[in-house]
Amino acid sequence: MRLMGYKLGHGYYIQATVICANPVIYNSIAFKIDTGCDITTISLNDALRLGINFSYLGDPSKSLGISGMIPTYSIFNCMLSFDLNNFFIAEKLSHIDISRPNVNEQNWEIIKSIPSLLGIDFLSRYTIRCDKNYIYLEK
Secondary structure, eight states: OEEEEEETTTTTEEEEEEEEETTEEEEEEEEOTTTTSSSSEOOOHHHHHHHHHHGGOOOEEEEEEEEEEEEEEEEEEEEEEEEEEOOOOOOOEEEEEEEEEOOTTHHHHHHHHHOOOEEEHHHTTEEEOOSSEEEEOOO
């Protein structure tokens, strides 16, 4: 089985549908493949696009990000689904983090550009191979 992603700028991305029952999420996200990220993480920009209401997610924990410690919420018992043209494959994750950095007028443009990250919790299940324009996750 092979999942295929694409190169965009300086990174590789793969499209996945996030499926979660609480909060209800069934929407597609372009995840940047990041072997330096332990946990798959939804960016603030994608969380806002999905309409996630942070007040229902409980208290945040703190995670180390590029700019230091940032508040992070977790959603549990999630799946990532991939469209392989003639069928779908779904991979279960115990949880996905949602980052919620402190936003102000000076940093909003930068925060908007931070992508959601496909972390090693997912990537360790696959062999990763890439070429000039594509990335392949193979089992």
